[in-house]
Amino acid sequence: MRILGVDPGLTRCGLGVIEAGASRSVALVEVVVATSEPGDEVPRRLAVIASALEAVLDKHRPEAIAIERVFAQLNVRTVMGTAQVSGIVMLAAERRGIPVALYTPSEVKAAITGSGRAAKPQVGQMVRRLLGEGVPSGPADAADALAIAICHAWRGAVAGARAEEGIATPAQARWADAERAARRTRSKPPVP
Amino acid sequence: MRILGVDPGLTRCGLGVIEAGASRSVALVEVVVATSEPGDEVPRRLAVIASALEAVLDKHRPEAIAIERVFAQLNVRTVMGTAQVSGIVMLAAERRGIPVALYTPSEVKAAITGSGRAAKPQVGQMVRRLLGEGVPSGPADAADALAIAICHAWRGAVAGARAEEGIATPAQARWADAERAARRTRSKPPVP
Known part of the structure; x- marks a missing residue:
C-alpha cells in the first residue's frame, strides 16, 4: 500500500511517500520538502x-x-500557516478520493520509537534504520513526513486487525490485550 | 469594483459580494452562507x-x-477549521489571480461603525442600513461577510487615495491629517 505522509508547514512542508507491505515492511519511494x-x-x-503536493500526488x-x-x-x-497547509492537503485528498488520517506528534513518535516523548533525532534515526540511506539526513521535515507515513502503515494495520476482532476503542484494545495475556498465562503448562 | 468578503468558518462560511463605487457607495450583489x-x-x-466558494467566484x-x-x-x-478554510480561500484566489486582503475583526468593526469595539448586532444594523433589506437578518455570518467586503471597499479606497499623496503608514497619515487641520485653522478668517 502506497502512503503519503505530510508534515504540514508554510515555510517547509515534508512530503514522504512509502510503500507498506506485509509484516510491517516499509520501503522509501520518494521524499521531498516543499518550501x-x-x-x-x-x-x-x-x-x-x-x-x-499535487506533483507528488500525480507522480505516486x-x-x-x-x-x-x-x-x-x-x-x-x-x-x-500549518493549519492552512493541512486544509489544502485535506481538500486535495478529498477531491482525489484518497482517505486521510491525522496523527498527533506523540502518536507518531510512539509508533516509530515506542515512546511518545522520544527526542526528534531519535525519530530520524529510526526512520533511516527502517527506510535506509535514501532518507536525507538534513532538516527533520523529510524524516518527519516519512515517520507519519510509517505510523499510518503500522497503526492502520493494527487498527484494521482490531476492527476485524470487533475492537474499536483504545480501552477495548487494552482489555482485549489483557484477556489474551490472561489466556496465555492460564494455558501455560503447570510448573513441575 | 466587485468585492467578495469572506467570514471563514468550517461549519458556517459567509460569502458576501458587493459592488463598490465612487464616494463610498456600496451595493449588495449576493450573499450566501456555505455550511x-x-x-x-x-x-x-x-x-x-x-x-x-468556487460557485460564487465563477458567478460573480x-x-x-x-x-x-x-x-x-x-x-x-x-x-x-477557520484557518483551514481561510487557506483554501487564499489558494483559490491566488490561482485565479485575485488579490487578497486580510482584516482583523476590530478593523472591520471600526470601518463599518466607527468603533473597533462595536457589538456584533450594531455591525449587522449598519450593514443593513448600507446595503438594504436584501441582507438576511438571521445568523451574523452573512452580515459579517458583507461587512468585511465594505471594510475593504472603504479602507482600500482610502489607502489608494493616500498612496497617491505619497502617504504610506498610519503614522504618516495621521501627520498628513494634522497638517491639513493646521492649514484649515490657519486659513480661517480672523475673528473680527
Whole structure:
C-alpha cells in the first residue's frame, strides 16, 4: 500500500511517500520538502506548496494520506500557516478520493520509537534504520513526513486487525490485550 | 469594483459580494452562507465549503477578496477549521489571480461603525442600513461577510487615495491629517 505522509508547514512542508507491505515492511519511494519564501504573500506561498503536493500526488498516486495533527499551543503565526497547509492537503485528498488520517506528534513518535516523548533525532534515526540511506539526513521535515507515513502503515494495520476482532476503542484494545495475556498465562503448562 | 468578503468558518462560511463605487457607495450583489455538517470528516467538510466558494467566484468574478484574519485565542478546534478554510480561500484566489486582503475583526468593526469595539448586532444594523433589506437578518455570518467586503471597499479606497499623496503608514497619515487641520485653522478668517 502506497502512503503519503505530510508534515504540514508554510515555510517547509515534508512530503514522504512509502510503500507498506506485509509484516510491517516499509520501503522509501520518494521524499521531498516543499518550501516557500517567507517574504512572499501567504496566498502565493500556499500556491507553491499546493503545486508541490499535487506533483507528488500525480507522480505516486498514494492510496492513503497521513497528516500530522496541528495544535495551537505553539507560535500563533506558525500554527495558522500549518493549519492552512493541512486544509489544502485535506481538500486535495478529498477531491482525489484518497482517505486521510491525522496523527498527533506523540502518536507518531510512539509508533516509530515506542515512546511518545522520544527526542526528534531519535525519530530520524529510526526512520533511516527502517527506510535506509535514501532518507536525507538534513532538516527533520523529510524524516518527519516519512515517520507519519510509517505510523499510518503500522497503526492502520493494527487498527484494521482490531476492527476485524470487533475492537474499536483504545480501552477495548487494552482489555482485549489483557484477556489474551490472561489466556496465555492460564494455558501455560503447570510448573513441575 | 466587485468585492467578495469572506467570514471563514468550517461549519458556517459567509460569502458576501458587493459592488463598490465612487464616494463610498456600496451595493449588495449576493450573499450566501456555505455550511457543512459538523458530523462529517474534515476533508469532506472542506470540500463542501470550497465548492460553494468556487460557485460564487465563477458567478460573480470578484476583482478583490477580503478575508477576516484568524486569531488563535479562541477555541482551538474552531480556530483550526477557520484557518483551514481561510487557506483554501487564499489558494483559490491566488490561482485565479485575485488579490487578497486580510482584516482583523476590530478593523472591520471600526470601518463599518466607527468603533473597533462595536457589538456584533450594531455591525449587522449598519450593514443593513448600507446595503438594504436584501441582507438576511438571521445568523451574523452573512452580515459579517458583507461587512468585511465594505471594510475593504472603504479602507482600500482610502489607502489608494493616500498612496497617491505619497502617504504610506498610519503614522504618516495621521501627520498628513494634522497638517491639513493646521492649514484649515490657519486659513480661517480672523475673528473680527
